Amino acid sequence: MKLFFAYVLGLYALPWAVSGIQVVPDDDGLLQLRKSYDYIVIGAGIGGLVVANRLSEDASVSVLLVEAGELDDRAEDVTVPGNVGQESPSRYEWTMTTTPQEFLDNRTRSFPQGRAVGGSSIMNGLCWTRGSAADYDAWRNLGNPGWGWTDLLPYFLKSENYTMYSDTSLQNSLHMMPTHGKHGRQGPVQVGFPRYIYNQTYNFLAGIQQLGIPLNEDLSSGYATGANLIPASLVAGNQSRADARTAYLDPALSRPNLELLTGHTVTRILNNAVGNYTFQNFSRRPRGMPERVTVTGVEIAANSTAPKYTISCSREIIVAAGAILSPVLLQISGFGPAEHLRSLGVDALVHLPGVGSNLQDHAMVQPVYKYTAPDVFSALDIVGDVRDAVRAEYLTNRTGPWTATMVNAVAFPAFDEIPSQLLHLITTETNHHLPLTYDDTLRAGYAAQQNEIRALLSRRDVPAYELMVASWGQLAVSAMHTLSRGTIYARSSSIFDNDPPILDPRLCSHAFDCEVLRIGLEFNDRLVATEAMAALLPVPPAGLGAQDLKNRTALMETIRSMVHTEFHPSGTAAMMPRRAGGVVDTALRAADIIKMDKRESDQSPVFSQPPFEPFHRRGRLRLRRLILIDLSGSVIDLETVDDR
Numbered sequence: 334m335k336l337f338f339a340y341v342l343g344l345y346a347l348p349w350a351v352s353g354i355q356v357v358p359d360d361d362g363l364l365q366l367r368k369s370y371d372y373i374v375i376g377a378g379i380g381g382l383v384v385a386n387r388l389s390e391d392a393s394v395s396v397l398l399v400e401a402g403e404l405d406d407r408a409e410d411v412t413v414p415g416n417v418g419q420e421s422p423s424r425y426e427w428t429m430t431t432t433p434q435e436f437l438d439n440r441t442r443s444f445p446q447g448r449a450v451g452g453s454s455i456m457n458g459l460c461w462t463r464g465s466a467a468d469y470d471a472w473r474n475l476g477n478p479g480w481g482w483t484d485l486l487p488y489f490l491k492s493e494n495y496t497m498y499s500d501t502s503l504q505n506s507l508h509m510m511p512t513h514g515k516h517g518r519q520g521p522v523q524v525g526f527p528r529y530i531y532n533q534t535y536n537f538l539a540g541i542q543q544l545g546i547p548l549n550e551d552l553s554s555g556y557a558t559g560a561n562l563i564p565a566s567l568v569a570g571n572q573s574r575a576d577a578r579t580a581y582l583d584p585a586l587s588r589p590n591l592e593l594l595t596g597h598t599v600t601r602i603l604n605n606a607v608g609n610y611t612f613q614n615f616s617r618r619p620r621g622m623p624e625r626v627t628v629t630g631v632e633i634a635a636n637s638t639a640p641k642y643t644i645s646c647s648r649e650i651i652v653a654a655g656a657i658l659s660p661v662l663l664q665i666s667g668f669g670p671a672e673h674l675r676s677l678g679v680d681a682l683v684h685l686p687g688v689g690s691n692l693q694d695h696a697m698v699q700p701v702y703k704y705t706a707p708d709v710f711s712a713l714d715i716v717g718d719v720r721d722a723v724r725a726e727y728l729t730n731r732t733g734p735w736t737a738t739m740v741n742a743v744a745f746p747a748f749d750e751i752p753s754q755l756l757h758l759i760t761t762e763t764n765h766h767l768p769l770t771y772d773d774t775l776r777a778g779y780a781a782q783q784n785e786i787r788a789l790l791s792r793r794d795v796p797a798y799e800l801m802v803a804s805w806g807q808l809a810v811s812a813m814h815t816l817s818r819g820t821i822y823a824r825s826s827s828i829f830d831n832d833p834p835i836l837d838p839r840l841c842s843h844a845f846d847c848e849v850l851r852i853g854l855e856f857n858d859r860l861v862a863t864e865a866m867a868a869l870l871p872v873p874p875a876g877l878g879a880q881d882l883k884n885r886t887a888l889m890e891t892i893r894s895m896v897h898t899e900f901h902p903s904g905t906a907a908m909m910p911r912r913a914g915g916v917v918d919t920a921l922r923a924a925d926i927i928k929m930d931k932r933e934s935d936q937s938p939v940f941s942q943p944p945f946e947p948f949h950r951r952g953r954l955r956l957r958r959l960i961l962i963d964l965s966g967s968v969i970d971l972e973t974v975d976d977r
């Protein structure tokens with residue numbers, strides 16, 4: 334049965350092929366759902382799919398997975414690595430927009446999220462790397478025992494099937510050598526390398542080395558600085574995208590205890606609290622606020638005018654709707670900053686200041702140093718007849734430029750020693766740039782993060798910024814350890830009116846982040862001047878020529894106009910102590926929302942945020958932290974991020 338489904342899906346990719354698992358309306362347009370499930374997972378993105386897969390391994394429990402998007406159609410714009418950034422599947426994109434970014438240029442920024450089974454892994458850039466060991470150890474230091482590098486490594490191994498290049502001469506020339514004991518071979522996420530490498534990639538790697546940054550033989554070993562070709566989440570054999578759906582859903586297709594409902598949004602998480610808990614004064618626990626709130630189920634609907642369904646849950650509700658919509662759903666369900674909930678007309682059940690705060694992201698600029706040497710062939714040349722030929726080669730032989738991901742190679746330079754000006758910025762600019770709405774707990778949590786970040790940036794093995802090179806001369810720079818923090822607030826108590834919510838990443842609200850980008854752009858300027866890169870005759874973009882870099886005022890203005898998200902929002906329901914603005918504990922439960930008590934332990938649903946430990950019940954195998962998909966090498970991503 335399992336084989337049959339997997340086969341049909343791979344071959345024809347028709348939605349009916351998954352009817353074994355997918356709940357679709359019957360002839361009367363009604364959904365044949367059970368009244369109650371043991372587990373309800375909200376969001377079939379990376380986190381939700383992993384959880385649903387693992388939970389449904391136990392045939393005695395029922396699992397419902399609810400996703401607003403649809404199953405993707407496996408079309409070429411999804412599966413072909415060479416289409417990333419060229420012909421992207423925007424039909425699976427949730428086009429969110431930020432508020433005007435006042436610390437940049439007052440313009441809004443696009444902030445897309447994947448809206449499909451598989452979440453953003455359906456459309457991301459396939460880059461597959463881990464952070465430095467010290468990055469994860471910083472998570473642990475922030476009050477999360479069990480979340481350091483050595484704790485997580487087994488789950489990294491468990492997640493991946495890592496396949497090296499078979500071409501040993503290439504491996505040797507680039508010093509690529511997977512570290513012993515640091516890679517998995519049995520995991521569900523296929524990881525490999527594109528067969529095609531653009532010639533310019535070698536210029537980049539040579540130039541980087543000329544500037545003293547060594548090749549890193551394995552970017553995922555826990556020592557993340559240096560440069561090299563970047564591993565990709567693709568099937569090595571046929572060079573097609575490997576995503577959360579192929580890794581965690583397709584293999585579970587035959588399980589009768591797992592049901593997938595697409596095209597439906599969870600409008601509210603239901604609870605058993607009775608009465609009106611709206612309260613006025615939040616500086617102390619208000620009278621009438623329930624001692625214990627148990628969530629009992631969810632309400633779902635296809636859209637704002639469609640009928641609503643209520644589904645009960647007997648064990649746990651797992652909130653895995655991503656860094657943007659998870660906090661929104663929690664807020665409109667009564668869990669969040671009480672004052673804001675009140676302004677929405679939502680009864681505040683638990684005052685949780687951290688829900689929607691601590692938003693952080695990698696700030697990025699993507700300048701293009703157009704290569705004008707006559708013989709340069711780049712992804713931008715794949716048009717017309719060339720496209721036909723490239724496509725034919727890919728489909729026939731699984732070779733050629735369509736196997737290449739947009740980002741062929743990366744460099745992760747470290748500061749080693751934080752430049753004194755920047756150190757000054759970190760030390761003096763402590764708290765005043767935070768949103769006024771941050772309370773003392775969030776400020777305390779921020780101060781702790783800032784200490785960790787300062788320590789990390791002083792290390793040789795922790796990158797300060799990332800350079801991502803695309804074949805046409807784009808040298809993107811992203812800040813890896815950012816100090817700006819933003820907010821996400823529900824706009825209305827209807828989930829459907831939150832497209833987007835009030836989303837304010839406050840990019841570069843801490844001046845440090847844009848300064849790191851400046852240092853990266855100055856590095857680019859030296860890089861394009863190296864002998865290896867100069868051979869490509871690169872032309873810097875307007876405002877970023879060698880002369881422009883000399884006027885700091887003008888340069889910072891240029892940078893601020895260019896900055897946008899690297900699509901790595903995180904931290905909005907942080908795993909940290911409550912006194913530090915945290916929302917979930919190290920078991921990823923919003924612990925004092927539902928005080929687990931022995932009598933009730935089988936009945937009490939709890940909230941979890943990805944990553945992935947919705948349960949660890951006494952007397953059963955503890956599947957702790959099954960996987961942590963971290964594509965960015967970032968720190969303080971206190972929840973799994975949808976990524977590209």
Ligand SMILES: *[C@@H]1O[C@H](CO)[C@@H](O)[C@H](O)[C@H]1NC(C)=O
Nearest residue numbers: 342343344412568570571573
């Ligand atoms: C590539 O191979 C994988 C694993 O064998 C398979 O599941 C998938 O359907 C293939 N993809 C394409 C686009 O052929």
Ligand SMILES: *[C@@H]1O[C@H](CO)[C@@H](O)[C@H](O)[C@H]1NC(C)=O
Nearest residue numbers: 434435436437438439440893
């Ligand atoms: C952005 O708007 C604020 C408030 O209107 C203003 O003070 C600031 O100068 C503006 N910044 C830019 C770069 O235009």
Ligand SMILES: *[C@@H]1O[C@H](CO)[C@@H](O)[C@H](O)[C@H]1NC(C)=O
Nearest residue numbers: 494496518519520521569570
């Ligand atoms: C791992 O990848 C190799 C080829 O790269 C493939 O032959 C093997 O079947 C894969 N294993 C799993 C468990 O997916």
Ligand SMILES: *[C@@H]1O[C@H](CO)[C@@H](O)[C@H](O)[C@H]1NC(C)=O
Nearest residue numbers: 530531532533708709710711
């Ligand atoms: C890449 O470089 C190799 C070796 O110099 C050359 O043979 C090949 O034609 C180049 N490829 C392209 C597409 O220019």
Ligand SMILES: *[C@@H]1O[C@H](CO)[C@@H](O)[C@H](O)[C@H]1NC(C)=O
Nearest residue numbers: 608609610611612613678680
């Ligand atoms: C709940 O209580 C508040 C404050 O007492 C009141 O303003 C509000 O109307 C009440 N809501 C309902 C639904 O009764």
Ligand SMILES: *[C@@H]1O[C@H](CO)[C@@H](O)[C@H](O)[C@H]1NC(C)=O
Nearest residue numbers: 612613614615616617618619
């Ligand atoms: C809220 O409670 C605090 C602490 O009990 C008290 O000092 C403050 O005056 C109260 N504020 C209002 C508006 O009642």
Ligand SMILES: *[C@@H]1O[C@H](CO)[C@@H](O)[C@H](O)[C@H]1NC(C)=O
Nearest residue numbers: 362634635636637638639640
């Ligand atoms: C809303 O959902 C219902 C039920 O699925 C559907 O019939 C209707 O067309 C949808 N409306 C819109 C505006 O999409």
Ligand SMILES: *[C@@H]1O[C@H](CO)[C@@H](O)[C@H](O)[C@H]1NC(C)=O
Nearest residue numbers: 722724725726727728729730
């Ligand atoms: C596939 O590879 C074969 C052998 O290298 C080659 O002869 C053929 O031209 C390739 N097909 C396409 C469509 O590129």
Ligand SMILES: *[C@@H]1O[C@H](CO)[C@@H](O)[C@H](O)[C@H]1NC(C)=O
Nearest residue numbers: 883884885886887888890891
């Ligand atoms: C630097 O740039 C600023 C802003 O564009 C401009 O006002 C100033 O005249 C420039 N300074 C020099 C020395 O060119």
